[in-house]
Amino acid sequence: MAEFLNERRMSLAIALALLAVPLMAEWLGNSFYTTLATRAAILALAGVGLNIALGSGGLISLGHAAFFGIGGYAVGIIASHHQAYEPLMTWPLTIAATNQMPVLWLVAILASGLAALMIGALSLRTSGVYFIMITLAFAQMIYYFAVSWPAYGGQDGLSIYVRDGFPGLNTLRPLDFFLLCYAVLMVVLALVRMISGARFGAMLEAVRQNPARVAALGLSPFRIRLVAFVLSGMVTGLAGALYADLNRFVSPSMLSWHMSGEIMVFVILGGAGRLFGPVAGACIYVLFEHVFGGVSDYWQFFLGALLLGVVLFARGGLIGLAAGRARHD
Amino acid sequence: MALLRVRNLEAFYGASQALFGVDLEVGEGEVVALMGRNGMGKTTTIRAITRMLRSSRGEVRFAGRDLAPLPSFRAARLGIGLVPEGRRCFGPLNVRENLTAAARPGAWTLNRVVGLFPRLGERMGQQALTLSGGEQQMLAIGRALMTNPRLLILDEATEGLAPVVRREIWAAIGELKRDGQSILVVDKAFRELRDLADRCVILARGRSEWTGRPGDITEAIETSLLGV
Numbered sequence A: 001m002a003e004f005l006n007e008r009r010m011s012l013a014i015a016l017a018l019l020a021v022p023l024m025a026e027w028l029g030n031s032f033y034t035t036l037a038t039r040a041a042i043l044a045l046a047g048v049g050l051n052i053a054l055g056s057g058g059l060i061s062l063g064h065a066a067f068f069g070i071g072g073y074a075v076g077i078i079a080s081h082h083q084a085y086e087p088l089m090t091w092p093l094t095i096a097a098t099n100q101m102p103v104l105w106l107v108a109i110l111a112s113g114l115a116a117l118m119i120g121a122l123s124l125r126t127s128g129v130y131f132i133m134i135t136l137a138f139a140q141m142i143y144y145f146a147v148s149w150p151a152y153g154g155q156d157g158l159s160i161y162v163r164d165g166f167p168g169l170n171t172l173r174p175l176d177f178f179l180l181c182y183a184v185l186m187v188v189l190a191l192v193r194m195i196s197g198a199r200f201g202a203m204l205e206a207v208r209q210n211p212a213r214v215a216a217l218g219l220s221p222f223r224i225r226l227v228a229f230v231l232s233g234m235v236t237g238l239a240g241a242l243y244a245d246l247n248r249f250v251s252p253s254m255l256s257w258h259m260s261g262e263i264m265v266f267v268i269l270g271g272a273g274r275l276f277g278p279v280a281g282a283c284i285y286v287l288f289e290h291v292f293g294g295v296s297d298y299w300q301f302f303l304g305a306l307l308l309g310v311v312l313f314a315r316g317g318l319i320g321l322a323a324g325r326a327r328h329d
Numbered sequence B: 001m002a003l004l005r006v007r008n009l010e011a012f013y014g015a016s017q018a019l020f021g022v023d024l025e026v027g028e029g030e031v032v033a034l035m036g037r038n039g040m041g042k043t044t045t046i047r048a049i050t051r052m053l054r055s056s057r058g059e060v061r062f063a064g065r066d067l068a069p070l071p072s073f074r075a076a077r078l079g080i081g082l083v084p085e086g087r088r089c090f091g092p093l094n095v096r097e098n099l100t101a102a103a104r105p106g107a108w109t110l111n112r113v114v115g116l117f118p119r120l121g122e123r124m125g126q127q128a129l130t131l132s133g134g135e136q137q138m139l140a141i142g143r144a145l146m147t148n149p150r151l152l153i154l155d156e157a158t159e160g161l162a163p164v165v166r167r168e169i170w171a172a173i174g175e176l177k178r179d180g181q182s183i184l185v186v187d188k189a190f191r192e193l194r195d196l197a198d199r200c201v202i203l204a205r206g207r208s209e210w211t212g213r214p215g216d217i218t219e220a221i222e223t224s225l226l227g228v
Helices: A002-027 A032-056 A065-083 A101-123 A129-147 A174-197 A199-209 A211-216 A221-247 A257-270 A277-295 A299-313 A317-323 B042-049 B072-077 B095-100 B110-116 B118-122 B133-145 B163-178 B190-196 B219-226
Strands: B004-013 B016-026 B031-035 B056-062 B080-083 B151-155 B182-186 B199-204 B207-212
Touching: A002 A032, A002 A174, A002 A277, A002 A317, A032 A174, A032 A199, A032 A221, A032 A257, A032 A277, A065 A101, A065 A129, A065 A221, A065 A257, A101 A129, A101 A221, A129 A257, A174 A199, A174 A221, A199 A211, A199 A221, A199 B095, A211 A221, A211 B072, A257 A277, A257 A299, A257 A317, A277 A299, A277 A317, A299 A317, B004 B042, B016 B031, B016 B042, B016 B056, B016 B182, B016 B199, B031 B042, B031 B190, B042 B056, B042 B151, B042 B182, B072 B080, B080 B133, B095 B110, B095 B133, B110 B118, B110 B133, B110 B163, B118 B133, B133 B151, B133 B163, B163 B182, B163 B190, B199 B219, B207 B219
Parallel strands: B016 B207, B031 B182, B031 B199, B080 B151, B151 B182
Antiparallel strands: B004 B016, B004 B056, B199 B207
16 A cells, blocks of 8 residues: 555656646746657657556557557648648538647547557457557558558658647647646546546456456456557547647658557556556656757667666566556556 | 256367266256266366357257357356356455456345455455455355356355355355355365255266255265265
């Protein structure tokens, strides 16, 4: 119990630190660090999504870039229509394009959720290394589709000339956009915590442990995993939508398997199955990228060394190292 | 009509055949004991009934429905509650989560389970893996009851437990019987089964060798089929 409280305290410290950096930066008049913190918050959100499948469900997906990219492209495609003053579609019914984030997020969540439903329905029939490979294969299919789709930029991607808006905020100001992304991250974390404490969380944990036993009690392990996978894809898709607006650019690289790997690194580095694990992991990642990236082009060498250390010596990730074992270790 | 009807059940582990013709019936409100020496196919029979072992031939009907084409979670949803051998609670989950995760509405609620096993009430917030063996067994029975099964299947429910705990478990099973719960029970505790069961089915080498009332088990049957 003491360790659990310790984890809560650590989570709180991470949340406050992530909030403090941009506030300090703005006070010092250097909004570069605000953008860096925004990037960390968005990547953390992508990791929080994967953590639902990987950490809680034990589903090692190497295809989450698909959902990240689909969320990004949902925003990019609608924005490209909006900035050309043309409707999104005219047949069978006319749908106008928009630059309002709440609508864009909803589209991104639904699109990535639908993709997760289809990919999950097929890949969850396998397990272990086959599951890893089939999720990777689906993501690569979508990647190559995006590369060869000239209507929306193909290999060159799509630019979003003006960042999309949010009612009551000036999203062009870095601090406003950061606070928006941070709020989204916190709301999603609260929801994830609520779900994992509820009956569904118990079912998912039970399925991870012993699917046959869960089936003997009358629950379908496949359906429980599918729901978790869809939720996971939706959250990562929402992160992709924010990422598109952060960079004001989407490209097939958001869909590439490097991206899937990076998201997985956030989760494993920070601590799979720990609520704030992906947040810690993404913050460390962005920090390394910034600090060592300025010193050497080979900054990922240092990240690799850290990851190796975590995998070998701290199986609960950085959160586990500091706060002790999770209850399911 | 029997609640559970098994006719000429054969089952396979890969190429090797484990069951060669098991017949058994459990009526509504009846307690049937499935007996036999180790390795005679008791657990395999249970696994085939619950469809956890899918390669089988023969008839398995529950409440008139053929279970053969169903995945195991569908068979369970029809009203078969299994208490597996070796307990197998969900260790990281606490007692309450273990009980409620798969619960289905019906007469069995959290309060009623606690009424049957007061010790679980004291341990609600505790992780299942920290419970004693006896408490885990109570939890496994409670977890199955929370699905409100029409048929409760107990596989070696008292194996490896201290005598005082075994008595507690047998008392609880007796209480379930008085409530009219249909039960299929696998155990080696011959004396307790004799007092509890309405009927016994004895397996030998994957076949039903003997079926009858527990009072009719003669010494000859005991030595040849049960080896006690």
